[in-house]
């Protein structure tokens with residue numbers, strides 16, 4: 057295995073009496089695309105929330121490039137180079153696409169974001185250039201002066217991806233990046249994500265759409281009832297009897 061960029065070791069997460077995550081061990085190699093799949097309620101979102109510091113684990117720890125993430129605040133983790141794209145786009149509806157793309161770049165540079173800075177956005181040539189470049193990459197540049205609220209759902213999701221990539225994270229966590237998209241938009245997003253792979257960014261993707269998972273992932277981890285029941289290449293996971301059983305009656309991977 058190459059350099060382990062993310063190391064999740066012995067993580068448990070309890071909600072009252074419910075054990076949402078149980079002894080999760082996951083090692084993510086730098087530069088790879090990793091999918092986390094599993095039936096509804098398996099603990100996928102909880103795992104992502106633990107990694108990005110939104111939820112403290114009950115036990116265990118998470119390390120990023122050898123540095124402890126456990127106990128750090130979400131913005132500190134973000135500054136270290138970990139970015140997350142949410143299932144529901146977290147964008148600023150009353151700002152233009154260009155302004156939306158500048159906000160995270162400024163936040164990353166300055167450590168925290170102050171809304172007053174929006175007034176001086178256009179006096180930030182480096183940030184402006186960076187934001188335009190990212191919008192171009194994601195095929196959104198033609199809409200740069202439109203309000204985010206006016207965008208289609210697919211465009212909003214791509215904008216959120218832009219807001220993540222403008223920070224040049226080392227590790228991106230994507231929560232169902234194609235949920236609610238048409239097949240056309242899904243395929244376009246797969247292509248965009250493949251492009252990012254070429255740039256060497258490490259990705260962890262939670263995804264229900266097996267077409268997306270098998271198109272993108274180098275490795276797949278299968279969660280069921282809070283535990284990892286299988287890990288491996290797409291081929292290994294596809295043929296694993298435990299995985300077939302976990303999905304019985306549901307979607308076959």
Ligand SMILES: Nc1ncnc2c1ncn2[C@@H]1O[C@H](COP(=O)(O)OP(=O)(O)OP(=O)(O)O)[C@@H](O)[C@H]1O
Pocket residue numbers: 071074076094095096097098099100101102103
């Ligand atoms: N904040 C919370 N408080 C209490 N229980 C929670 C909380 N968040 C999640 N859970 C429970 O933890 C379990 C795992 O939920 P989680 O959302 O992580 O699953 P998931 O695999 O992401 O599901 P889905 O595919 O439906 O999004 C579920 O039983 C859920 O009800």
